[in-house]
Amino acid sequence: MAIERRGDAYLVTHALATHTLSDLRSVETEQVAFRKGLVKLGRICGYEIIDGAMDTEYVEIETPLTDTMGERVTGLDDVVIVNVLRAATPFVEGLLKAFPHAKQGVISAGRDESAGMDDEGQFPIDVDYEKMPEITDEDTVIVADPMLATGSTMTAVLERVTAAGDPENLLVLSAVSAPAGITRVAEQFPAVDLLTVSIDDHLDDDGFIVPGLGDAGDRAFRTT
Numbered sequence: 001m002a003i004e005r006r007g008d009a010y011l012v013t014h015a016l017a018t019h020t021l022s023d024l025r026s027v028e029t030e031q032v033a034f035r036k037g038l039v040k041l042g043r044i045c046g047y048e049i050i051d052g053a054m055d056t057e058y059v060e061i062e063t064p065l066t067d068t069m070g071e072r073v074t075g076l077d078d079v080v081i082v083n084v085l086r087a088a089t090p091f092v093e094g095l096l097k098a099f100p101h102a103k104q105g106v107i108s109a110g111r112d113e114s115a116g117m118d119d120e121g122q123f124p125i126d127v128d129y130e131k132m133p134e135i136t137d138e139d140t141v142i143v144a145d146p147m148l149a150t151g152s153t154m155t156a157v158l159e160r161v162t163a164a165g166d167p168e169n170l171l172v173l174s175a176v177s178a179p180a181g182i183t184r185v186a187e188q189f190p191a192v193d194l195l196t197v198s199i200d201d202h203l204d205d206d207g208f209i210v211p212g213l214g215d216a217g218d219r220a221f222r223t224t
Contacts, residue, residue: 042094
């Protein structure tokens with residue numbers, strides 16, 4: 001299985017995931033390729049979640065020649081994907097290829113860059129919009145954001161997600177994560193499973209992930 005436990009997080013080690021992330025990191029990757037790369041990475045991570053976090057059951061099936069036993073994934077219709085606007089939009093597009101019947105939630109949340117990072121390494125978070133579907137006990141909820149930096153945005157989002165319901169499985173999915181963000185989320189939401197393709201070195205003085213991949217939203221939507 002291409003998911004490995006690394007401290008407070010789980011690392012997606014699938015070769016195609018790490019290959020795609022390498023392309024996303026490159027400064028030479030332009031907007032269209034970057035956006036398509038996020039879609040591709042979301043799809044790969046979705047399949048890895050199915051393989052590593054979801055159960056299967058044996059079922060009787062009839063082939064054109066005889067009866068036999070098959071195996072199907074359970075819970076594919078009980079998935080909620082939460083899109084943390086805006087950078088997660090292409091990432092979620094890829095996830096939906098793995099979970100086409102998923103319910104979707106949207107939370108527009110972002111840190112106030114002008115306020116700067118405080119002494120505890122956090123930013124004030126503005127939540128401009130929130131629309132969540134019903135979350136049941138049987139659901140697997142995936143909160144998608146390509147970057148887990150300080151954890152300030154993610155903890156604000158998780159407060160709203162957990163207020164909407166108490167799902168059986170709650171996952172945070174990112175492309176790259178900083179150790180500080182992983183620690184903050186794990187401490188405040190110990191029941192959450194953190195899944196990422198890379199645990200990067202550190203945050204710089206402005207709270208950006210190093211080596212990172214830049215501002216995923218700006219690179220995907222060609223804004224500054």
